[in-house]
Amino acid sequence: MKVLVLGGTTEARRLAGLIHGEFAVVSSLAGRTSAPLLPAGEVRIGGFGGATGLAGYLRDTGVGAVVDATHPFAATMSGNVFEACAGTGVPLMILRRPAWSAGPGDDWHRVASLPAAAAGLPHLGRRVFLTTGRQGLPVFAGLDECWFLSRSVEAPTGDVPRNLEVLLDRGPFTVAGELAILTRHHIDVLVTKDSGGSPAKLAAAHELGIPVLMVNRPATPPAPVVATPDEAAAWLRTLRR
Template sequence: MTVLILGGTTEARRLAGLAHGEFAVVSSLAGRTSAPLLPAGEVRIGGFGGVDGLAGYLRDAGIGAVVDATHPFAATISANAFEACARSGVPLVILRRPGWSAGPGDQWHRVASLDEAAAALPRLGRRVFLTTGRQGLAVFAGLDGCWFLSRSVEPPAGDVPRHLEVLLDRGPFTVEGERAVLTGQRIDVLVTKDSGGSPAKLVAARELGIPVLMVNRPPVPPAPVVSTPDEAMSWLRTRAG
């Protein structure tokens, strides 16, 4: 069975490593970074051309199952994958790592979108650590009263805040390292998405008493959902019969 894995996430790479050899694996990466970490098996880079293009690819490539292992905030490709699989009759499972939950000592303020985060930000702090990715920086471009430290793998493009310093880095990150960034830059508010994974920055913020603006995840399409690559492998083996 040929399996299409959507996404360049850590979970997608782990799943490709597990599935390679047992299945014919094709991993699809969006192509937003110039030097992505490549998974095992065949790799294609770039979009499909919307729902119609993806449905055509599933048919032409003889795809037997699709695993949507994209970033939890990649809502467009997830919606396209669901629709294309429904049209094509190809089984789909969504692999999403669990989100974060606030614990004792956390000062979280949950919002539904980056726009809501930008609206709430001036009430919480002035020196901001943005870990929401480079593509969302334009939302904060009008907040001239705030200073921003933005972390991303690639440099930002387009509209950005006037007072912005960019930190180019790729995880995983440690609590000690995150604490050093927060204290060294005198950060008084952290803005992040509920992406899940390592909570190092959240632990450091809790220890330092720094409030967090947490952007909630978009809803997932009504498809089966698993939370680990091992669970996705079990699903694939069931589909393969």
């Protein structure tokens, strides 16, 4: 059975590694980074042309199941996948890492969007560790009263904040490393998306008493959801029975 795994996430790569050889796995990457970490099996890079194009791809290539393992904030792609699978009858499973939850002593401020984070930022701090990805930087471009340290895999383009230092790095990150960054740059507020995964930066912010502006993840389409690659692989195996 041919399985289409969508997403360049860690979970997507792990799933591809688990099922490669057991299924004909095709991993689809968006192509937003020039040197992505490639999963096992066949790799496809680039878009499909919306829900209609993806539906055509599913029919033309004989895909028997789809796992949406995209980033929790890839709302447009997830919507297209849901629509394409609903229209073609191809089974769909969503693989999403669990969201983060604040614990005792955490100073989190949840907001609905990046613009809402930018609006509330000056009230919480002026030296900002921004870990929302390079594509969100234009939202913060007008905050000249703040200084930003932005971390991303590749350098940003387009509008960026006037007072910006860019840190090019790829995870996983450690608590010790995050503590060193926050301390060295005198960070007084962390801005991040609720993408789940390693909580190293959140643990470091907690230890230093730094407030966190947390952007809530968008709603997941109404399809079955699992939290781990092992669960997604187990679901795929049930389809062969």
